[in-house]
Amino acid sequence: MKKLITTVASLGLLVSTVLANVASDQKALINHFKTILPSVEFADYTNGVYAIDQNSRKQFEEILDGIPPYEEAVEKGGKEYLKFGLSKCSPLKDPAAARIKHPYFDEATQQVVTLEGTIKKCYQQQIGKKLDSKKGKIARISAWISDQAVGQKINVKVESAGAQEAYEKGKTFFYTKRGQFNMSCADCHVYNAGKKARADILSPVLGHTTHLPMYRTKWASMGTLHRRYDGCLKNMRAKPLKAQTETFRNMEFFHQAMSNGLEITADRYRK
Numbered sequence: 309m310k311k312l313i314t315t316v317a318s319l320g321l322l323v324s325t326v327l328a329n330v331a332s333d334q335k336a337l338i339n340h341f342k343t344i345l346p347s348v349e350f351a352d353y354t355n356g357v358y359a360i361d362q363n364s365r366k367q368f369e370e371i372l373d374g375i376p377p378y379e380e381a382v383e384k385g386g387k388e389y390l391k392f393g394l395s396k397c398s399p400l401k402d403p404a405a406a407r408i409k410h411p412y413f414d415e416a417t418q419q420v421v422t423l424e425g426t427i428k429k430c431y432q433q434q435i436g437k438k439l440d441s442k443k444g445k446i447a448r449i450s451a452w453i454s455d456q457a458v459g460q461k462i463n464v465k466v467e468s469a470g471a472q473e474a475y476e477k478g479k480t481f482f483y484t485k486r487g488q489f490n491m492s493c494a495d496c497h498v499y500n501a502g503k504k505a506r507a508d509i510l511s512p513v514l515g516h517t518t519h520l521p522m523y524r525t526k527w528a529s530m531g532t533l534h535r536r537y538d539g540c541l542k543n544m545r546a547k548p549l550k551a552q553t554e555t556f557r558n559m560e561f562f563h564q565a566m567s568n569g570l571e572i573t574a575d576r577y578r579k
């Protein structure tokens with residue numbers, strides 16, 4: 309009996325430390341940003357650099373007030389969602405619910421499942437072909453699906469030992485220095501957020517995943533979160549990784565969890 313009680317007690321402890329990690333990691337980040345960017349409200353982190361710099365915010369708002377360059381693409385994504393039969397796949401049947409559910413840790417495969425991963429799988433089932441992971445159809449379809457969940461809050465759950473391990477791996481990747489410049493993601497998006505790097509202001513990691521997929525002027529097209537990961541790795545002169553590889557999926561799990569409580573937005577534009 310005593311043994312049972314101790315086992316139950318330590319299990320309880322394990323679960324609560326598992327759950328506490330995401331919340332305490334995020335709290336530490338929120339406190340850090342309160343210190344370095346005291347005028348930014350939590351909800352405004354969805355706007356990335358535009359939450360920080362008033363001049364670029366004005367341009368951003370003008371773009372949103374006109375016909376934003378992603379509008380047509382997102383609409384097309386909605387048509388493609390139907391045309392390719394993705395509404396017939398049960399994980400995507402309710403698009404708003406699908407956006408909120410992903411990314412999640414799948415206990416059966418012990419892998420992080422991303423929204424784009426699920427779209428790719430359904431597309432393959434329905435059409436019998438592979439879908440690119442970074443741009444084109446996948447970015448349009450994923451953006452349209454996310455648009456159905458606008459105003460709902462990101463709520464990534466890390467609830468098992470396996471999920472915890474994936475989360476920790478993703479977090480470690482984010483904080484590890486790499487590449488020719490020996491920098492980590494955190495060097496730019498945590499410690500130096502709000503500062504200038506050449507012509508760019510560095511965005512804070514909080515809110516990073518609320519508006520993806522997005523349209524970037526630099527790309528002149530839409531791209532997924534992993535397309536952006538790839539771009540930042542290149543900027544760091546680090547070894548490139550393929551979109552949807554396990555490393556990126558684990559990082560996304562951590563990265564999205566740090567936006568927990570922030571609203572998904574349809575303002576999918578960055579310069």
Ligand code: HEC
Nearest residue numbers: 356357491492493496508509510511516536540541544578
């Ligand atoms: C040398 C600095 C630097 C490093 C290191 C870096 N980035 Fe970036 N990143 C940028 C710049 C500059 C931008 C464009 C301006 C902005 O939004 O911050 C950007 C943009 C982004 C965005 C889009 C933000 C938005 O609001 O649309 C994401 C997501 C991102 N980076 C993730 C990462 C990840 C993940 C890593 C590590 C693999 C990383 N970055 C490493 C400089 C960096």
